[in-house]
Amino acid sequence: xxxxxxxxxxxxxxxxxxxxxxxxxxxxxxxxxxxxxxxxxxxxxxxxxxxxxxxxxxxxxxxxxxxxxxxxxxxxxxxxxxxxxxx
Amino acid sequence: xxxxxxxxxxxxxxxxxxxxxxxxxxxxxxxxxxxxxxxxxxxxxxxxxxxxxxxxxxxxxxxxxxxxxxxxxxxxxxxxxxxxxxxxxxxxxxxxxxxxxxxxxxxxxxxxxxxxxxxxxxxxxxxxxxxxxxxxxxxxxxxxxxxxxxxxxxxxxxxxxxxxxxxxxxxxxxxxxxxxxxxxxxxx
Numbered sequence: 001x002x003x004x005x006x007x008x009x010x011x012x013x014x015x016x017x018x019x020x021x022x023x024x025x026x027x028x029x030x031x032x033x034x035x036x037x038x039x040x041x042x043x044x045x046x047x048x049x050x051x052x053x054x055x056x057x058x059x060x061x062x063x064x065x066x067x068x069x070x071x072x073x074x075x076x077x078x079x080x081x082x083x084x085x086x087x
Numbered sequence: 088x089x090x091x092x093x094x095x096x097x098x099x100x101x102x103x104x105x106x107x108x109x110x111x112x113x114x115x116x117x118x119x120x121x122x123x124x125x126x127x128x129x130x131x132x133x134x135x136x137x138x139x140x141x142x143x144x145x146x147x148x149x150x151x152x153x154x155x156x157x158x159x160x161x162x163x164x165x166x167x168x169x170x171x172x173x174x175x176x177x178x179x180x181x182x183x184x185x186x187x188x189x190x191x192x193x194x195x196x197x198x199x200x201x202x203x204x205x206x207x208x209x210x211x212x213x214x215x216x217x218x219x220x221x222x223x224x225x226x227x228x229x230x231x232x233x234x235x236x237x238x239x240x241x242x243x244x245x246x247x248x249x250x251x252x253x254x255x256x257x258x259x260x261x262x263x264x265x266x267x268x269x270x271x272x273x274x275x
Binding site for chain 1: 138141146213
């Protein structure tokens, strides 16, 4: 599912887990997200930092496939913060 | 009149049962699985296969790989030796690359410069190396099946292959059967 939040909402959302995958390239960020999803509870939000542009397309696709909610992406200086909520 | 109606209803019910069965078997015939036949032994091709496999596994898609022919080179362990080979098998062993670190590129190999350059680039851009990908694949439960026929032809022995969790040995029929159930089938 895709439920895009506005940038203001994203900045304020409370995050249960942060994954900093900026040191890896595809399929690194997706892999780290998958490994971490097991550590958070249902309904909790996870943010993934990635320097890889593909990640902001990969994560929503993964969310759609697995039934999680993709909340949106914030663009920072040189990297992306991708937000998703576990189903 | 009523008899006609009843017959019609019974016919319809029979058809519905028939359709339900067909839908049932259709739903079960293509599961969330990726099958790849890795026949090439080129660095770029094996890399592509492993990246796709790892990405699929990251999306919780089951992955089954079938390594055959030149793909077997990627499964050789450079630290292991096998004894008791006949002359032709020894020749294959010498002529074929021993392990992932020795694979050549399908294009721009430039007498060995190509792989060195691409590996350096990958390291710089934080792409996992082929060796790391095999390790991830093992941890993610990606299944690797080795083609017994190719092993026999090239004289490779089980003891000279890499340590990979649950490495299986089988034939083409296994690949076809597994691939038949997959929603994605690739030939690399």
